[in-house]
Amino acid sequence: MRIVLVGPPGAGKGTQAAYLAKNLSIPHISTGDLFRANISQGTDLGKQAKAYMDAGDLVPDSVTIGMAKDRMSQPDAANGFLLDGFPRNVSQAEALDEMLRAEGMRLDAVLDLEVPEDEVVKRIAGRRICRNDSSHVFHVTYSAPKTEGVCDTCGGELYQRADDSEDTVRNRLEVYHTQTEPIIDYYKAQGLVVTISALGKVTEVTERAMAALPNGDKAA
Structure with missing residues (x-):
């Protein structure tokens, strides 16, 4: 199954991507991981990306598309993949369609995680990170520390x-609305978009997503 995962910042895309990829036995391909892997391995694309990033410039679509194409051509993606963070705009979506057509393939679904804007702000703005260890993460509402401002661990x-x-x-949300959200309409025209609520427990959202995907009940 070939899936694109979309949704605003704070929708839980990374968490859901990991669970869904595991349930569907397909690789989770995230833009962040692609950049880190290419830069750490010193690939030509990684060197290009690093040069733009070091200069404080946005990495061009052509570089991001090249990384995605290379990753999707690897053996573990032969039976499908879950894309997280790519495509980020309509130009990238069109490039992805061209790549897949060239291989005689197409997307099976575009999973749109829907979260009210106020909830996004609440989720992200309420996060608190430990200065000693950034993996220790709390939330003022959902997972508050026993003592305010102090890491339990x-x-x-x-x-x-x-x-x-x-x-x-709110600025990040505006960027999402302007740059990324238009891909939802682009894919709706192809009948690929499946919208689910990303509210509730992580497992509930995963179950909702699995059931909503084409043949989702069988995939689970």
Whole structure:
């Protein structure tokens, strides 16, 4: 099964992608992982991406598309994949369609995780990270520490990352609405979009997504 996962920041795409990929026995291909892998391995595409990033510039679509094409051509993706963070705009979506057509393939579904904007802000702006270990993550509402501002695990100070502030989150949402959300209409025209609510427990959202996918009951 070949799936594109879309949704606003804070929708839980990374978490759901991992669960869905495991349930469907297909690789989870995220843009972040592609960039890290190519840069750490020193590939030509990785060197190009790093040069743009070091200069503070956006990485061109052509580089991102090249990385995605290379990853999707690997043996473990022969029977499908779940794309997370790619395509990020309509140009990338059109390029993906061309890549798949050239191989005689097509997408099976575009899974749209729907979350109200106020909930997105609440989820992200409420996160608190431990200064001693960034893997220790709390939330002022959903998983509050026993003592405010103190990590339950190691006693370190909890803080809010700059990019988790409400103003920054709303800016990120605006970028999503402007750049990425149009791909939903692009794929709706192809009859591929499956929209599900991303509210509730992680397992509930996963079950909802599996049931909504084409032949989802069999895939589970």
